[in-house]
Amino acid sequence: MGLYPWELNFIMDTYTSYQMNEETWEQLRSVTQAPNAPAQKQRCQANARERDRTQNVNMAFNTLRHLIPTEPADRKLSKIEILRLAGSYITHLDNQLYTGDMEQPCLKKSDTVYKTSLCTFCWSTLKKKK
DNA sequence: TAGGCCATCTGGTCCT
DNA sequence: AGGACCAGATGGCCTA
Numbered sequence: 001m002g003l004y005p006w007e008l009n010f011i012m013d014t015y016t017s018y019q020m021n022e023e024t025w026e027q028l029r030s031v032t033q034a035p036n037a038p039a040q041k042q043r044c045q046a047n048a049r050e051r052d053r054t055q056n057v058n059m060a061f062n063t064l065r066h067l068i069p070t071e072p073a074d075r076k077l078s079k080i081e082i083l084r085l086a087g088s089y090i091t092h093l094d095n096q097l098y099t100g101d102m103e104q105p106c107l108k109k110s111d112t113v114y115k116t117s118l119c120t121f122c123w124s125t126l127k128k129k130k
Numbered sequence: 131t132a133g134g135c136c137a138t139c140t141g142g143t144c145c146t
Numbered sequence: 147a148g149g150a151c152c153a154g155a156t157g158g159c160c161t162a
Contacts, residue, residue, distance in 0.1 A: 050151090058137095079136085
């Protein structure tokens with residue numbers, strides 16, 4: 001296994017927080033030369049782009065997360081929970097907009113269709129009022 | 131300790 | 147050709 005300078009730079013960019021000492025860097029530099037350079041360079045660049053893209057997705061998730069009211073407000077939500085709750089919250093707001101009554105709890109259809117139940121967000125609002 | 135969640139790497143596909 | 151997007155694989159961390 002060998003490392004090229006750009007790979008070394010990449011490692012330095014990514015892992016500077018690990019506080020590697022000079023000796024460790026010298027060991028890394030000593031293995032710097034490997035075959036198939038262009039392909040490896042392209043792969044490293046693609047990996048970096050993918051990391052950026054993933055970070056962008058995470059930023060979007062964070063933005064969306066802050067729009068969803070929870071109790072407590074800073075409750076940790078997984079990505080799938082964020083998506084599901086966001087959908088529920090949109091439905092909740094849509095119901096309130098439709099009825100025009102912000103005080104009136106909205107109802108959601110349950111799985112069985114025949115039954116209706118209190119919407120999650122109305123439920124938490126009612127709990128807070130008690 | 132198992133299961134859930136996540137970040138990262140990787141290769142494939144599609145688009146410009 | 148190069149970049150964006152996506153899904154699968156993998157390994158680490160955390161919690162019940």
